[in-house]
Amino acid sequence: MYVPIILGTGREGRESEKVARFVLSEAKAYGFESEILDVRDYRIAATDNTQATAIAKKLASKIDKAGALIIVSPEYNHGYPGELKMMLDLLYQQYAGKPLGICGVSSGPLGGARVVEQLRLVAVELRMINIREALYFSNVRDCFGKDGGIKDADAWRKRAKIFFDDLAKHAGAFGRKP
Amino acid sequence: MYVPIILGTGREGRESEKVARFVLSEAKAYGFESEILDVRDYRIAATDNTQATAIAKKLASKIDKAGALIIVSPEYNHGYPGELKMMLDLLYQQYAGKPLGICGVSSGPLGGARVVEQLRLVAVELRMINIREALYFSNVRDCFGKDGGIKDADAWRKRAKIFFDDLAKHAGAFGRKP
Amino acid sequence: MYVPIILGTGREGRESEKVARFVLSEAKAYGFESEILDVRDYRIAATDNTQATAIAKKLASKIDKAGALIIVSPEYNHGYPGELKMMLDLLYQQYAGKPLGICGVSSGPLGGARVVEQLRLVAVELRMINIREALYFSNVRDCFGKDGGIKDADAWRKRAKIFFDDLAKHAGAFGRKP
């Protein structure tokens, strides 16, 4: 099953890229076909829901074949990055029925819990299936070692497996095979 | 498929009871087996998540056999009624995987849109499946005629059918038959 | 008192511009010094919270002198436009203690009630003072006549006055004069 990972911030110096790379690696090890969809590759100047542009069509070609979606998003002032929202708003019906798993990223101790909640409400309107499991990366500047590897790797791998299991289970709905 | 309707307020003079009776009637006409689960019949003094009480077991016997759930809830100060939350918190694993449709009720013009959002976030944690469709009963004191019947009945029936269709479609997930 | 109006969408064909122009006109008639801050004039490619750019400084020069803020925002998939969030995230400490009034705009019947709630949570983190009053423009495509004027003008003027009164009252806090 193809499960792309949307990297939801284009900010210079973004820490979430490290998180997305970790999640990508684990997703592949789990058996998903996956890749990162970087918001930097879907830049637009303002909200555009016409689905007529090359950018929208590029995103549609990815979402159409996805069995589920993962979003890795930092929390900015308790909400989502603007560039992530513009990217999501490019499409609509393509998301329907697809399970969504969210990874919150925060420089503080609360793991992006607030952005996860705000994105879940957007996802309901997009007819996606929210799963209960999520990954919360608190104090992200301390999560990765100098070699780029995640610290406490065993604990994170266990959490990632629970997260992927929930995603896969919901992707089996509606006759879609995980 | 058994789809009970939780009537989420026990307030004296509650208007939501009329809404719940309308939704019950339409749900039966649609083909669901249904009944109203009235918060007044699940009263507790404070949150209890032990699942050990007779009240919890009574609720579990209903939720266990449900293929999907409907909540009819007024919006009180942009949130849910306390008695509804205590009722929902009685159980946990029984809700997993069941689609949830919410009917918001408001004395004002915005149809309970805020309580629908707050309940959706609770539902994700309870592992329920939020559907996109919802019914929004604005200005509820003007919704029903003196005979108790809903005004604009044809429009409401069309809306209810779209709502039930969305619920039934999601209930087909995980091998459960609508 | 200077009360700028942030027009929160840059989408082609945006209806919210009409709303912002109506609110501007009423705000001036009420006695506020006001102008529209158009997201199209604060475009950035991705979230930037360095406050180092010319765009950030331009916005800071406006927010610094504001006694209160108004946001006019459409609701896109139950959330805020991405370009609005990127604009707000440009600054931080400049917002502290300033009352915020939000005007929700929707093509549907619920007046942007959801985007108002999501923005309020962002505003708390920005240390702004949320006021209870808000303006909800439902079915916006039907709100304005062919001449561009708002329909039901008297009702809207009354609502706008209640909204401005709440804003002015809160702006009097902390020794700031309305």
Added chain:
Amino acid sequence: MYVPIILGTGREGRESEKVARFVLSEAKAYGFESEILDVRDYRIAATDNTQATAIAKKLASKIDKAGALIIVSPEYNHGYPGELKMMLDLLYQQYAGKPLGICGVSSGPLGGARVVEQLRLVAVELRMINIREALYFSNVRDCFGKDGGIKDADAWRKRAKIFFDDLAKHAGAFGRKP
């Protein structure tokens, strides 16, 4: 200044009582006049917003004289305890203009971040003034020693002072003296 602390859960075995006692002790040391308003002392069978009952009047006598409010609330399934919401809904106009500080409590690592957000939206409708600062008690079962004292007391005292400072600053608004 009188700043009562609402203890928002009546659940048997509630951990939040320890948190409320710690916050009470610190609030008094800070110079607030304070006491705990325990939901167990404001029990009602269902939402009642008539303000006509002895319970409502008892609460009104407390809120009327408060310069600010603190809520200590656990997070139950990402929302607030039902008994807390019924208590808050007893009144309306008494809350207007009063700053609100929230202490989230969680058995898990995210400090009740979600219940804080849901309560903030209720508070806006109640015309309270949300402050940015909050206290987040994660993994509450590990927060207190066998003697009942909080662990890491110095760090918690510093956090509590920042929280009280924010509350006091906002209580100075509208001519009310902290």
